[in-house]
Amino acid sequence: MNTERHVHHSWAEPYKIKMVELLRMTTREEREQAIREAGYNTFLIRSRDVYIDLLTDSGTSAMSDRQWSGLMMGDEAYSGSENFYHLQDAVREYYGYKYLVPTHQGRGAEHLMSRIMIKPGDHVPGNMYFTTTRLHQELSGGTFVDVIVDEAHEPESTQPFKGNVDMAKLDKLVQEVGAERIPYISLEGCVNMAGGQPFSMANLRELNAYCREHGIPIMLDATRTIENAWFIRQREDGYSTRSVRGILREICDLTDGCTMSAKKDLLVNIGGFFCCNDEELFLKAQNMVVIYEGLHTYGGLAGRDMEAMALGLREAVMEEHQSARIGQVHYLGQKLLDAGVPIVMPMGSHAIFIDAKAFLPHLDQDAYPAQTLAAELYLDAGIRCMERGNVSAGRDPETGKNRRPALELVRLTLPRRVYTQAHMDVVAESVYNVYKRRHEIQGLKMTYEPEYLRFFQARFEPV
Ligand code: P61
Secondary structure, eight states, rough: OOHHHHHHHOOOOOSSSSSSOOOOOOOHHHHHHHHHTTOGGGGGGGGGGSOOOOSOOOSSSSOOOOHHHHHTTTTOOOOOOOHHHHHHHHHHTTTTOOOEEEEESHHHHHHHHHHHHHOTTTTTESOOHHHHHHHHHHHTEEEEEEEEEEGGGOOOOOOOTTTOHHHHHHHHHHHOOOOGGGEEEEEEEOOOBSSOOOOHHHHHHHHHHHHHHHHHOOOEEGGGHHHHHHHHHHHSOOOTTTTTHHHHHHHHTTTOOOOOOOTTTOOOSSSSSEESOHHHHHHHHHHHHHHHHHOHHHHHHHHOHHHHHHHHHHHTTHHHHHHHHHHHHHHHHHHHTTTTTBSSSSOOOSSEEEEHHHTTSSSSSGGOHHHHHHHHHHHHEEEOOOEEHHHHHBBBBOOOOOOOOOEEEEEEOOTTTTTOHHHHHHHHHHHHHHHHTTTHHHHHEEEESSSSSSGGTTTEEEE
């Protein structure tokens, strides 16, 4: 077989199944009880009550036989674990950063970076907010400033690189507050809250030149950057014959460091890290990690977890892995498009995002259309997804009002290497079932609202 052709013409999985996990089906009555008990919040449903779990791609992927064998090679020494050095070698080889500090997951790395880089009163520009990223910036006294292109906030815009930084927005901020009040710009690949939208290499090159001139470091949120590299290969002029790993390295070489939630791209159930090239910054991060996470050669992880990450990285940069992973997401998206369901375009890498404002136009945003739709989808067939709208965005700290973001979305997120094409068919059918009766659907009111990251634990009731 001509494998080259095969890779380009089919997204078939480059693996076969060795072990399976049984699923439990529920009745409509059981689901009605489960969602009521969960306060109409899909985060609060027990996973035993879920049939197809599309809550997140975070920590939910299937590890390979090699990764599972790697667990047996865990060197659980308190200090200087061999697995740390394997991880460091792999990170240096594929991402290219000089220094690595492991953390238990992404927000652990965000915590360290925010504490060591942000001073009270600073402004931190970013290509759209992420919930935990922005919160850590705020807890360190910083203010997040959105500098993503306008199209990112428009679900129907088909611009291929909706993750791009709007250079005029960035320059306006620099003129207003001065480069010395900007500790770094936070750049995310396959921007999660925008629908998994990539930035282009051309945009990153322009950003790099600008930031160099103004002395502003670029800190990458590397969580889904390998997926971003795949889109550059697919969509950007001059990259179609380049390898994903080559593109990944080119991205990292244009940045100064990163935070990482390894629970996504790197195919592990837990793990993260902070990286940089600057020695002084590294020494600060290495010192800070011992306060909050653990010693600097394990950062809150077991040795075996670092081994699984190192091996996962080597699998994640494989072309055929990414085309199967993203191919499956797009298979689901195409089914929804064919059924007329409004989704964010272009389709992103890790999830299909339903436009809940267009799906439920009769609901005011403060009746939480995306939260409502997520609950309805669970009720229909036991499929669990996530709200990414008014609840996730939280309240404006100045006015105390709901932020009412432009994007009011429901995220159907695909774990890597877990579900089959037939599962995707079931998901598409269930979404369509709910779509047919969308006019009958009523909204929710919030009955309990926690102080931080409210979407995780908030409770609701039907209005
Ligand atoms: C997710 F509802 N993402 O997408 P940690 N950066 C980026 C992420 O996507 C990310 C983190 C940093 C999750 C889990 C999650 O509001 C939520 O390893 C681009 O989760 O600490 C995590 O990495 C943080 C779900 C996080 C949420 C926050 O499902």
